[in-house]
Amino acid sequence: MIVRPSIAFSGFSGSAKDVTARHVHGRSILSCRTWPTGMATPVQLVRRASLRQISKSFQTLTAEQMAAWNTLAKGVKSKTILGEAAEISGLNLYIKLNYNRVMAGYSIMADAPAALRAVPNVVYEAAWVTPTAVIIKGVEHEELPFKLVVRMSGGQSNGVSKGWSKTVIISPGMEEDWGDADVTKLYFSTIGVQPALGEKVFLEMYWLNTNTGVTGFTIQDAITCITDEEAAIEGLTVRFKFNEMDLYEGKTSSVTDYDLDFSTGISAAYIDAVCIAGATEGYSSLYLNTEFPEQVRGPFYCVARSTDANGNLKVQLCIVEVKHSKKYDQIAISTMGGNYGHPSHVFGVGIRYE
Amino acid sequence: MFISTSNNFGAGQIQFKDYQCDKYVILNSKFTVDTSSAAYLAASRMEIKVPDLSIGRSVEVPVAILFTDRRTINGETVNCDGGTVLKSKVADKNTIVIERHPLFNNKGVVTIIISAMYATLNNGNPPQKMQRTMLQTHQDDPYLYMSDLSYFVTDEHWVFLCMTLQNCTRNYDKLPWETTLVNFPTDAAADVAFIGGVNAYNPQVSGMSEAHIEGGVFTMQERMYNFCEGYPKPFVFAFLVRDTQE
Numbered sequence: 001m002i003v004r005p006s007i008a009f010s011g012f013s014g015s016a017k018d019v020t021a022r023h024v025h026g027r028s029i030l031s032c033r034t035w036p037t038g039m040a041t042p043v044q045l046v047r048r049a050s051l052r053q054i055s056k057s058f059q060t061l062t063a064e065q066m067a068a069w070n071t072l073a074k075g076v077k078s079k080t081i082l083g084e085a086a087e088i089s090g091l092n093l094y095i096k097l098n099y100n101r102v103m104a105g106y107s108i109m110a111d112a113p114a115a116l117r118a119v120p121n122v123v124y125e126a127a128w129v130t131p132t133a134v135i136i137k138g139v140e141h142e143e144l145p146f147k148l149v150v151r152m153s154g155g156q157s158n159g160v161s162k163g164w165s166k167t168v169i170i171s172p173g174m175e176e177d178w179g180d181a182d183v184t185k186l187y188f189s190t191i192g193v194q195p196a197l198g199e200k201v202f203l204e205m206y207w208l209n210t211n212t213g214v215t216g217f218t219i220q221d222a223i224t225c226i227t228d229e230e231a232a233i234e235g236l237t238v239r240f241k242f243n244e245m246d247l248y249e250g251k252t253s254s255v256t257d258y259d260l261d262f263s264t265g266i267s268a269a270y271i272d273a274v275c276i277a278g279a280t281e282g283y284s285s286l287y288l289n290t291e292f293p294e295q296v297r298g299p300f301y302c303v304a305r306s307t308d309a310n311g312n313l314k315v316q317l318c319i320v321e322v323k324h325s326k327k328y329d330q331i332a333i334s335t336m337g338g339n340y341g342h343p344s345h346v347f348g349v350g351i352r353y354e
Numbered sequence: 355m356f357i358s359t360s361n362n363f364g365a366g367q368i369q370f371k372d373y374q375c376d377k378y379v380i381l382n383s384k385f386t387v388d389t390s391s392a393a394y395l396a397a398s399r400m401e402i403k404v405p406d407l408s409i410g411r412s413v414e415v416p417v418a419i420l421f422t423d424r425r426t427i428n429g430e431t432v433n434c435d436g437g438t439v440l441k442s443k444v445a446d447k448n449t450i451v452i453e454r455h456p457l458f459n460n461k462g463v464v465t466i467i468i469s470a471m472y473a474t475l476n477n478g479n480p481p482q483k484m485q486r487t488m489l490q491t492h493q494d495d496p497y498l499y500m501s502d503l504s505y506f507v508t509d510e511h512w513v514f515l516c517m518t519l520q521n522c523t524r525n526y527d528k529l530p531w532e533t534t535l536v537n538f539p540t541d542a543a544a545d546v547a548f549i550g551g552v553n554a555y556n557p558q559v560s561g562m563s564e565a566h567i568e569g570g571v572f573t574m575q576e577r578m579y580n581f582c583e584g585y586p587k588p589f590v591f592a593f594l595v596r597d598t599q600e
Contacts, residue, residue, distance in 0.1 A: 141410070141411065143446075177475075177476070178474070178475040178476035179476050180476060237478065237479070238479075239476060240479065240480055241475075261475050262479075262480040263475050263476050263477055263478065263479075263480070264377065264378070264473045264474065264475060264477055264480075265377040265378075265474070265477025265478055265481075266377055266378065266473070266477075266481065267480070267481055267482065267483050267484040268378075268471065268473060269480075270413050270473060270475060272413075272414070282586070295479065295480050296480060298483060301516045301591065303416045303439055303591050305416070305438060305439050310558070311457065311558060312557075312558050312559075313438035313455070313457060313558060313559050313560075314438070314558075314559065314560050315416075315437075315438055315439050315549050315550070315559075315560040315562075316586075317516070317518065317549075317586075317589040317591055335586055336503065336518060336586060336589070337501075337518040337519075337549075337550055337586045337587055337588065337589030338549055338550045338560055338586060338588065338589055339550060339552070339560045339561075339586070340586070347414055347415070347416065347441065348413070348414065348415040348416050348470075349378075349413065349415055349471050349473045351484055351486075351507045351514050352480070352483045352484065353483050353484050353485065353486040353505070353507055354483045354484070354485055354486070
């Protein structure tokens with residue numbers, strides 16, 4: 001609770017017992033002092049360290065840079081307090097925008113942006129939470145510099161109607177993947193516990209302009225955890241896309257950074273992978289524990305371009321074979337034409353044939 | 355067929371043969387670019403503005419870039435043409451972009467050949483695989499042989515060719531080539547890049563030469579020296595638009 005006290009309390013600042021006083025733009029404000037409810041989590045510690053670092057870095061700016069931030073801040077209104085739109089200082093704006101950027105993996109920007117343009121709203125079709133998937137579908141694409149920030153809560157009792165205060169950042173800035181924002185791995189690694197069937201998960205999303213740090217309108221949703229079968233009936237389809245799968249440790253893989261996607265809607269596969277050469281020139285392979293579904297097994301041809309440190313750009317014709325065996329599954333990439341060169345980047349679309 | 359509305363690298367109008375649907379676009383085009391021009395050097399990437407496409411974006415696919423290099427060696431003019439593939443995609447429904455690689459800065463006039471399928475993703479489960487036809491060639495006086503792994507895949511609106519050279523009779527390796535592609539759709543016509551060969555004078559790139567397919571016939575006027583030497587062999591990887599009546 002925040003109270004604007006009478007003239008008797010003007011000028012106070014600091015905390016005493018359960019009260020914190022501060023003096024802002026000529027107004028004295030008293031509020032209840034907040035106390036941490038438990039040990040800071042590692043994520044909170046990192047976040048607080050970032051805020052401290054960003055805050056301190058403001059002092060290293062030149063006078064001109066600080067003035068630019070102050071000028072920019074004059075045109076920005078912060079949240080209203082007691083019905084009055086509060087102004088935001090150049091320092092606070094600097095911290096706010098840079099915190100958003102740093103969170104998304106970008107560096108602190110010393111120069112104030114020339115302008116703060118509007119950020120689009122998140123438009124999406126549906127979100128699902130199941131024991132194996134946490135995914136938002138049909139996200140309308142926005143080009144860079146916009147990235148999607150996703151916040152979600154752990155599973156809450158179904159009786160909880162407003163649990164958005166419990167959301168934490170699951171993805172600080174991601175690009176949607178052809179309409180999908182699959183945060184399954186991020187959710188389970190951040191929250192640590194999968195929600196139980198019937199529990200409610202609260203979702204918040206907004207676009208972040210990674211150039212300026214400005215965020216858009218936050219949309220909110222609440223999703224009940226259902227079974228995979230129920231989600232399939234509701235319309236959640238499995239996408240035949242493979243990346244970051246568990247490697248088979250009995251053999252050395254020579255393909256990295258791979259993305260194999262069979263969801264073109266036609267008899268064609270898309271591949272984006274780096275071959276770092278295998279034991280044999282012109283042959284690279286990825287050995288996996290995951291079993292490929294039968295629909296995606298088989299070969300297709302594709303083109304690769306060498307990417308070595310000498311700047312070579314030799315071109316190869318490659319056959320990509322998605323294979324299944326008892327011990328491991330495999331993506332084997334062999335040179336069939338052109339010029340050898342490793343490492344090489346295999347990319348593009350290949351027709352899958354019988 | 356459509357013509358570009360503008361570009362940011364100083365090329366003139368660019369003509370495209372096309373097949374478009376809601377999941378992908380197939381484009382065939384060949385045009386030249388002056389890599390020494392101010393417009394080209396100023397562009398961070400090559401952008402071609404076009405009338406509305408049927409898709410709003412695509413994955414990255416390879417397109418060929420080919421430069422001419424003729425040298426006099428031992429009193430003879432030798433073809434040392436070379437090239438590579440650049441990354442290209444549909445960036446939005448009116449923009450096709452092609453990577454601009456610094457290796458080609460100030461390389462004079464180069465040729466870009468597009469024989470690509472610009473595909474989209476997240477369109478549902480993979481359907482049945484397509485049937486391929488193993489490629490056979492016919493010449494009255496045989497001198498040109500393609501690998502028996504060469505094949506093509508036919509669709510109502512396009513054909514995909516994956517062809518690797520096996521060998522050429524020595525007497526013909528510097529002469530124009532012509533061979534019939536047996537049962538290949540006769541309504542597909544395009545220039546294609548034939549990529550490979552050991553390019554000793556431009557070791558950073560592949561050898562590259564131009565070929566043409568029309569009426570089911572493959573022709574190639576000339577090619578890089580050493581085109582037939584070495585292993586692996588040169589190849590064609592091309593999607594060709596068929597001239598089907600709507």
